[in-house]
Amino acid sequence: MSWPRVVPRRAIPILTYHQIAVAPPRGAAFRGLYVAPDAFARQMGLLRRLGYQGLSMSGLMPYLRGERTGRVVGITFDDGYLNNLTHALPVLQRVGYSATCYMVSDRAGGTNDWDEPLGVAQVPLMDRGALRAWVAGGLEIGAHTRSHARLPDLPTEQARREIRGSRDDLExxxxxxxxxxxxxxxxxxxxxxxxxxxxxxxxxxTTERGRVCGGDSLLALPRVPVLRSTSLPLLWIKLISAYEDRRRSPASQNHART
Ligand SMILES: [Zn+2]
Incomplete structure (x- = not known):
């Protein structure tokens, strides 16, 4: 199957966030994946001052297809944490941005239990009401499989159910x-x-690092991680320079093109 490609235009950063909450104490697993609410607000404020429009993946589509050009940045949240609704949504609404939250469909109303063996603190994920509030607030829900599956470990039919099923369930x-x-x-x-x-x-x-460039597959888009340690100056460098592009693995670039 030949995959649809990004049309060559200026590089587009798609930011990856996980939890928008105050980080647990030092030593906690995956502490780096927390961005504090006030830091998130400052980051969105910086994007606005730089003249960026923050968009969901659907909002980004015309730019990825080369139908529109502009100073845009994709904003994505992985896993579907309830603190995205509590802390990110009000900030996004204030600056007039959209975003996509990738939800693990079978865990709606549950916790990030796939992380439990790694000792990661269990926190609530959005339930049906929260997901609907997210959408009613002008934001978008994307799919992240049914169970946070490690797809290459699964037989094809099971992988298909994880992918297709998560879409059906979330819709x-x-x-x-x-x-x-x-x-x-x-x-x-x-x-x-x-x-x-x-x-x-x-x-x-994907979790591959880099800004989206012309020729990338729409089905294997790189992103730009934003972590607890990402300062405002570093975020700015990640957006406007090749800082992230240089961190992209050569294998992924080949992979993205096959
Ligand atoms: Zn995830």
């Missing part, structure tokens, strides 16, 4: 189209990209 939960996918752990093969396309998704994002 039923939020009563809105779910057109964008994110590979858990950033792990996938070309077979999974084909399954994502067959399930009707428009894009899929």
């Amino acid at each position: 039923a939960l939020v009563d809105a189209p779910v057109r964008h996918f994110c590979y858990p752990y950033g792990e996938y093969t070309s077979d999974h990209a084909n399954l994502v396309a067959a399930a009707g998704f428009d894009t899929a994002t």
Whole structure:
């Protein structure tokens, strides 16, 4: 299957966030994936001052397809933490930005239990009401499989159910189209990209670092991580320079092009 490509235009950063909350004490697992609410607000304020429009993946589509040009940045949240609704939504609304939250569909109303073996603190994920509040607030829900599956470990049929099923389940939960996918752990093969396309998704994002460039596959988009340690100057450098592009693995660039 030949995958749809990004049309060559200026590089587009897609930011990756996880939790928007005050980090747990020093030594806690994955502490780096927390961005404090006030830091998030300052980051969105910086984007605005720099003249960026923050967009969901659906909002980004015309730019990825080369139909529009502009100073845009994709904003994505992985896993579906309830603190995204509590802390990120009000900030995004204040600056007039959209965003996509990739939800693990079977864990709606549950916790990040796939992280439990690694000793990661369990925190609530959005339930049906929260997901609907997110969408009603002008933001978008994307899919992140049913169970935060490590796709390459699964037989094809099970992987298909994780991908396709998460879309069906989420569309039923939020009563809105779910057109964008994110590979858990950033792990996938070309077979999974084909399954994502067959399930009707428009894009899929990875954990590969870099800004989106012309020629990238829409089904294997790189992103720009924002961590607890990401200062405002570093965020600015990540957006406007090749800082992230240089951190992209050569293998992924080849992979993205096959
Ligand atoms: Zn995840």
